[in-house]
Each structure stands twice: as C-alpha cells, then as structure tokens.
Amino acid sequence: MKTKPKAVVLFSGGQDSATCLAQACADFGNDVVAVGFDYGQRHKIELEQAKILAELGGVSYRIIDLNFISQLTPNSLTDASIEIDHKEGELPSTFVPGRNLFFISVGAVIARQLGAPYLYIGICQTDYSGYPDCRDDFIKATQQTVNLAMETDLEIRTPLMWLTKAETVTLMADLGRLDWYKESHTCYEGSRPACGKCPACLLRLKGFEEAGISDPLSYQ
Amino acid sequence: MKTKPKAVVLFSGGQDSATCLAQACADFGNDVVAVGFDYGQRHKIELEQAKILAELGGVSYRIIDLNFISQLTPNSLTDASIEIDHKEGELPSTFVPGRNLFFISVGAVIARQLGAPYLYIGICQTDYSGYPDCRDDFIKATQQTVNLAMETDLEIRTPLMWLTKAETVTLMADLGRLDWYKESHTCYEGSRPACGKCPACLLRLKGFEEAGISDPLSYQ
Numbered sequence: 001m002k003t004k005p006k007a008v009v010l011f012s013g014g015q016d017s018a019t020c021l022a023q024a025c026a027d028f029g030n031d032v033v034a035v036g037f038d039y040g041q042r043h044k045i046e047l048e049q050a051k052i053l054a055e056l057g058g059v060s061y062r063i064i065d066l067n068f069i070s071q072l073t074p075n076s077l078t079d080a081s082i083e084i085d086h087k088e089g090e091l092p093s094t095f096v097p098g099r100n101l102f103f104i105s106v107g108a109v110i111a112r113q114l115g116a117p118y119l120y121i122g123i124c125q126t127d128y129s130g131y132p133d134c135r136d137d138f139i140k141a142t143q144q145t146v147n148l149a150m151e152t153d154l155e156i157r158t159p160l161m162w163l164t165k166a167e168t169v170t171l172m173a174d175l176g177r178l179d180w181y182k183e184s185h186t187c188y189e190g191s192r193p194a195c196g197k198c199p200a201c202l203l204r205l206k207g208f209e210e211a212g213i214s215d216p217l218s219y220q
Numbered sequence: 221m222k223t224k225p226k227a228v229v230l231f232s233g234g235q236d237s238a239t240c241l242a243q244a245c246a247d248f249g250n251d252v253v254a255v256g257f258d259y260g261q262r263h264k265i266e267l268e269q270a271k272i273l274a275e276l277g278g279v280s281y282r283i284i285d286l287n288f289i290s291q292l293t294p295n296s297l298t299d300a301s302i303e304i305d306h307k308e309g310e311l312p313s314t315f316v317p318g319r320n321l322f323f324i325s326v327g328a329v330i331a332r333q334l335g336a337p338y339l340y341i342g343i344c345q346t347d348y349s350g351y352p353d354c355r356d357d358f359i360k361a362t363q364q365t366v367n368l369a370m371e372t373d374l375e376i377r378t379p380l381m382w383l384t385k386a387e388t389v390t391l392m393a394d395l396g397r398l399d400w401y402k403e404s405h406t407c408y409e410g411s412r413p414a415c416g417k418c419p420a421c422l423l424r425l426k427g428f429e430e431a432g433i434s435d436p437l438s439y440q
Contacts, residue, residue: 064292068285072329091371098329101369105325109292109318138368145365148358149321151311 006031007118007157008111010103011061013050015204016160018184019168020122022177023159025057033114034061035107039099040070043190052183064106073097086199092130094188094199100133101142108146108154117155124160124168136161165207173213182216193218226251227338227377228331230323231281233270235424236380238404239388240342242397243379245277253334254281255327259319260290263410272403284326293317306419312350314408314419320353321362328366328374337375344380344388356381385427393433402436413438 007024011017011034024032034054036047047063054061073096086092100123107119123134132138136158143156160168172178186204187194194201196219208215227244231237231254244252254274256267267283274281293316306312320343327339343354352358356378363376380388392398406424407414414421416439428435 065288068288068326072284072326073333097332097370098325098366101325101365102322105318105321106288106292112317113293132371133369135368138365141361141365141368145321145358145361146318148355148361149353150317151352 003031005033005114005116007120008107008116009034009120010107011036011050013046013053013185015184015186016122018053018180019172020120021057022175024120026175030058032059034059036063037066038063039066043188045190046185049183049185053180104142111154112150112152118157119154120157122160126164166210169207169211169213193220223251225253225334225336227340228327228336229254229340230327231256231270233266233273233405235404235406236342238273238400239392240340241277242395244340246395250278252279254279256283257286258283259286263408265410266405269403269405324362331374332370332372339374339376341378342380346384386430389427389431389433413440
C-alpha cells in the first residue's frame with residue numbers, strides 16, 4: 001500500500017460486509033484495509049471467502065484471532081452442539097454476547113494505528129434478526145466510547161443500517177460489484193454450496209427475491 | 221460457590237485492583253468473581269500475585285487470554301524493546317490502546333453469563349497517568365455501550381475513581397485489608413522485590429508517604 005489507508009472495513013466475507021467493502025472501495029479506491037476475525041465460528045469457511053473477496057477488491061486483508069470470545073459464553077454460532085434457533089421473546093441462540101463490540105473495538109485500535117479516519121461495518125438495524133448489537137443506538141454509543149478510550153476522532157460508517165436486504169442487493173448492483181456475491185458466504189451451517197435452509201440463508205434469498213435479482217451463489 | 225455471584229471484579233493483582241476487590245468483598249462477602257487478563261504484559265508476575273490475593277479474599281479467580289491485544293499496536297507495556305517513558309503532550313509509551321475497553325467488555329460478558337449485576341474496576345481519574353481510558357466519562361460511555369450491546373442492566377462501579385493514591389491506601393486500611401498490599405504487584409518492570417524507580421512504583425510510594433502508612437511490599 002502506497003498511501004495511508006482511509007478506512008478499515010470489518011469484513012466477515014458475508015453478503016453485508018461484501019457490500020460494505022464495495023461501498024468503502026467506491027469511496028476510497030483501494031486505500032482500504034479489510035479486517036476479519038477468527039472467533040471459533042462454525043462457519044469458518046467465511047474467512048477463506050473473505051480472502052478471495054479482498055483480492056477481488058484489491059485491498060489488503062488481515063485476520064485477528066479472537067478465539068477467546070467463544071470461550072466466554074455458550075452459543076450456537078461457536079458451539080455446534082447447540083441448536084440454531086430463535087424462541088419468541090428471547091435472544092437468538094446464535095447471539096454471541098459482545099461480539100460486535102469486540103470487533104469494532106479491535107477495528108478502532110487498528111484504524112488508530114494506521115491513521116485511518118473511518119471504520120466501516122455492514123450491520124443493519126432493518127434486518128437485525130434480534131441482535132441488539134446491530135442497532136444504530138449501539139453504534140452511536142460505541143463510536144463515542146472508542147474515541148473516549150483512545151483520544152481519537154474515528155467515524156463509524158454503517159452504509160447498510162437502514163436498508164432492507166433487497167435494498168442492499170440493489171446497492172451492490174448500483175456499485176457494479178454484484179459478481180462479488182458469488183464468493184460471499186452467508187450460511188450459518190458453513191456449507192458451500194449453501195444449505196439454503198438456515199435463518200441466514202433464508203434472509204439472503206428473500207432479499208434477492210424482493211430485489212428481483214438472482215443470487216449468483218450456489219445452493220444445495 | 222453456592223450462590224449466584226453479585227459482582228465481577230476486574231483484577232490485575234495491582235494495588236488499585238486489590239483495593240477494589242477488598243471493597244467488593246466488603247459489599248458482597250465472597251459472592252465475587254475476580255477476572256484477570258493475560259495480554260502479553262511484561263509484568264506478567266502480577267497474574268501469580270492476583271491468584272494469591274484471590275485466595276486471601278476467598279473468591280474465585282479466572283484468567284482470560286487476551287494476547288491478541290499486544291499484537292495490535294506497539295507499546296512499552298507489552299514490548300520490552302520499547303522504553304517506558306512519557307513525553308510532554310503525548311500519551312505515555314505504556315498506553316495500550318483499547319485495553320480497558322477490552323477488559324470491561326470481557327468482564328461485562330462474564331457478568332451477564334453469571335447473572336452478576338455489578339462490575340468493579342479499580343481505575344482512577346485522579347491519578348490517571350495520562351490514560352484516557354481511566355476517566356469517568358469513558359466509564360459512563362462504556363457502561364451504556366455494553367448494556368446496549370447485550371440488552372443488560374450492568375452497573376460499573378469504580379470505587380477509586382475520585383481518590384488520590386493516599387486516599388486509596390487509607391480506604392484499604394479502613395477495610396482492614398492493608399496486609400493484602402504485601403502481595404499486590406505494581407512495578408511495570410515486573411520485579412519482585414519491586415524496582416522502586418518506574419513510574420508505577422513511584423506513584424505507589426508517594427501514595428503511602430502521603431497517607432502516613434508504610435507499604436508492606438518489599439523493594440530492592
């Protein structure tokens with residue numbers, strides 16, 4: 001990289017973070033650093049897909065080991081012996097407490113270190129699936145907190161916050177990167193071709209259907 | 221432990237966190253869980269001292285591996301090749317960006333998991349040594365952020381926030397636990413007996429002198 005990066009993008013290799021990376025690249029070319037996390041997720045295949053996507057975007061990509069997260073609390077996203085479900089009135093079993101707070105905090109430390117003024121994260125209140133750490137008030141509080149923690153002036157950008165999944169697909173089409181979705185990983189079960197049945201796959205497929213665009217990803 | 225713990229105490233084994241643990245034990249007996257962190261600190265000896273102190277307090281103690289922190293940014297607290305200093309108008313070289321945010325976030329996840337309503341941390345704005353993440357506004361923002369992240373109602377308690385080091389020593393005397401200071405570790409150089417010369421040792425010694433109480437710790 002020749003110039004100081006402008007943005008750090010939290011990058012899981014999923015559909016939303018791929019769209020978010022495409023937006024950051026539209027804003028800053030490849031003065032962008034993608035950061036992924038290994039936290040014991042059962043869909044670890046996303047880290048491989050993230051690498052492929054970062055190469056497509058021409059941006060650097062690094063993985064931070066946050067395996068301590070999966071040791072803090074039981075959840076079905078990091079423990080395959082727990083069933084993936086979502087009971088009425090409860091948080092989903094896939095909720096990993098503190099996950100986005102850890103991700104953003106690490107991203108903020110890296111942004112400070114690199115001198116990047118922006119941090120992108122592809123979270124979304126509209127389709128937030130019951131996760132409290134995907135809401136806008138959480139992001140606003142976190143931006144204030146990380147800046148107080150380090151005497152920085154980082155701006156957290158959430159280009160997908162108020163979009164439906166269909167609008168996210170349309171945004172990606174407008175950015176001319178629809179082909180990236182072939183490599184993006186969504187399935188909670190970690191399957192490629194994707195299972196097409198878990199909550200994450202169903203949400204993805206619904207979005208494409210509503211956008212009237214076909215998903216380039218392979219399904220079982 | 222027979223009952224659900226009332227408090228998680230972030231516990232480095234240093235003077236301030238020992239005082240904080242003593243306060244939590246005064247508030248809740250031994251319905252308290254002490255949590256320490258291995259983050260590649262050069263004064264790792266504090267983890268051993270923390271274990272001794274937790275036994276003195278009759279509370280359970282666990283260490284969480286946060287070694288990823290030392291890989292994010294260079295600092296003299298985790299990299300012995302960097303000199304410990306503090307230039308005018310700059311953050312101290314011992315500043316580990318994001319450290320207290322990571323510690324509190326992990327503590328909050330553990331507190332949620334255990335059902336403990338309180339989190340204690342022995343940070344202090346009065347003697348804050350230039351660390352922005354030891355200030356009260358940071359704590360208030362962080363409390364809001366962790367609660368938004370996990371839909372919890374955790375209260376972060378900072379009994380030392382507005383105390384001078386001398387007042388902290390006096391508090392420990394009032395709590396009847398002055399003997400714990402013999403085991404508490406402060407020295408940045410990781411020396412036991414303590415070096416007596418690094419900024420942390422000097423601050424500690426000044427506090428005892430001002431309180432008119434002698435430090436039971438051994439110095440070189």
